[in-house]
Amino acid sequence: EDKVVQSPLSLVVHEGDTVTLNCSYEVTNFRSLLWYKQEKKAPTFLFMLTSSGIEKKSGRLSSILDKKELFSILNITATQTGDSAIYLCAVDTGNQFYFGTGTSLTVIP
Amino acid sequence: AAGVIQSPRHLIKEKRETATLKCYPIPRHDTVYWYQQGPGQDPQFLISFYEKMQSDKGSIPDRFSAQQFSDYHSELNMSSLELGDSALYFCASSLGSVNEQFFGPGTRLTVL
Numbered sequence: 001e002d003k004v005v006q007s008p009l010s011l012v013v014h015e016g017d018t019v020t021l022n023c024s025y026e027v028t029n030f031r032s033l034l035w036y037k038q039e040k041k042a043p044t045f046l047f048m049l050t051s052s053g054i055e056k057k058s059g060r061l062s063s064i065l066d067k068k069e070l071f072s073i074l075n076i077t078a079t080q081t082g083d084s085a086i087y088l089c090a091v092d093t094g095n096q097f098y099f100g101t102g103t104s105l106t107v108i109p
Numbered sequence: 110a111a112g113v114i115q116s117p118r119h120l121i122k123e124k125r126e127t128a129t130l131k132c133y134p135i136p137r138h139d140t141v142y143w144y145q146q147g148p149g150q151d152p153q154f155l156i157s158f159y160e161k162m163q164s165d166k167g168s169i170p171d172r173f174s175a176q177q178f179s180d181y182h183s184e185l186n187m188s189s190l191e192l193g194d195s196a197l198y199f200c201a202s203s204l205g206s207v208n209e210q211f212f213g214p215g216t217r218l219t220v221l
Contacts, residue, residue, distance in 0.1 A: 038210070041167065042144055042154040086209060096118055096214035097197070104209070
């Protein structure tokens with residue numbers, strides 16, 4: 001059965017901390033892995049990963065994919081209160097998207 | 110565990126045709142959200158329903174309409190389809206409007 005699992009489910013950190021969010025997957029036909037940030041309504045696209053070992057970076061956020069071990073991590077350094085959100089991981093198989101349940105991140109001042 | 114179900118998975122239509130997308134929320138979830146994600150774009154919030162009533166409206170075109178039925182499933186009706194309507198359409202469900210949303214697998218709509 002195809003599935004995407006995110007961990008931890010919930011995380012509370014202080015401003016300035018670094019966090020690592022995990023996403024592991026088991027799908028029969030992998031096309032890409034996507035990370036989203038959801039604050040209120042629609043998720044905001046962060047990264048799309050298709051190749052193993054190539055880090056994608058955007059400001060304080062970075063992500064990498066390991067297609068051998070079937071997981072991805074999303075790193076956020078020097079966290080700010082504005083990083084508080086639910087972070088969603090999804091895998092596109094070409095046929096459908098499989099979403100994880102998300103990691104809820106709360107950054108305390 | 111049951112997840113959000115969307116149908117169809119893929120849909121190919123021609124311009125000016127109509128399309129209906131269906132979403133079946135997780136059992137006991139009373140809130141449904143519709144999103145449209147164009148190629149390389151952020152998902153755009155279209156509309157949401159809570160307890161069979163429209164609860165919020167986003168960037169849904171006038172050519173589109175949606176409703177939530179007594180069994181809480183929702184349908185997105187799209188008329189006079191345009192090429193620009195080609196996108197992924199996600200449905201999400203939640204228990205109440207403040208709790209976490211669970212996303213469905215999406216429907217890929219292609220308008221030719």
